Amino acid sequence: MDASDFSVFEYLYRDSGNYKAWGELLLRGNLTDREIEQMREKFSAGEYFIAEQLGVPSVAEQLWGTDGSPNESDHTWHEFSAVRNATDQDVNTMPVWGGAKLLLERIVSVKRWDETLSCNWPHG
Numbered sequence: 001m002d003a004s005d006f007s008v009f010e011y012l013y014r015d016s017g018n019y020k021a022w023g024e025l026l027l028r029g030n031l032t033d034r035e036i037e038q039m040r041e042k043f044s045a046g047e048y049f050i051a052e053q054l055g056v057p058s059v060a061e062q063l064w065g066t067d068g069s070p071n072e073s074d075h076t077w078h079e080f081s082a083v084r085n086a087t088d089q090d091v092n093t094m095p096v097w098g099g100a101k102l103l104l105e106r107i108v109s110v111k112r113w114d115e116t117l118s119c120n121w122p123h124g
Helices: 033-042 088-093 100-108
Strands: 006-014 020-028 078-085 096-099
Touching: 006 088, 006 100, 020 078, 020 088, 020 100, 033 078, 033 100, 096 100
Parallel strands: 020 096
Antiparallel strands: 006 020, 006 078
16 A cells, blocks of 8 residues: 555544543545645634544543543543644554545534534533
């Protein structure tokens, strides 16, 4: 597989204590700058989204306590970081999540972000 045929969607979950957990999706295909801007326009405040609403794996659980559930520091929003070109290492070590255009379609089709879909609901 040629890395130029792939891109990486980078995102994170930041709890109210500013602890962070990072996520990455290997995407088949690439997005233009305009398409990335379209994504930002759909995100709340240009960067926040409900991962579960898009079928994107939540990384919030990485910050949960020993009881394995959200706490008062948790909320429902993940944060967009970037879409970048994939490297050979990305392609060789990450599973393909799906197509870049599929993720774009899911994002631009959102009419309203639904916090109840989050694994952290009702803490958000």
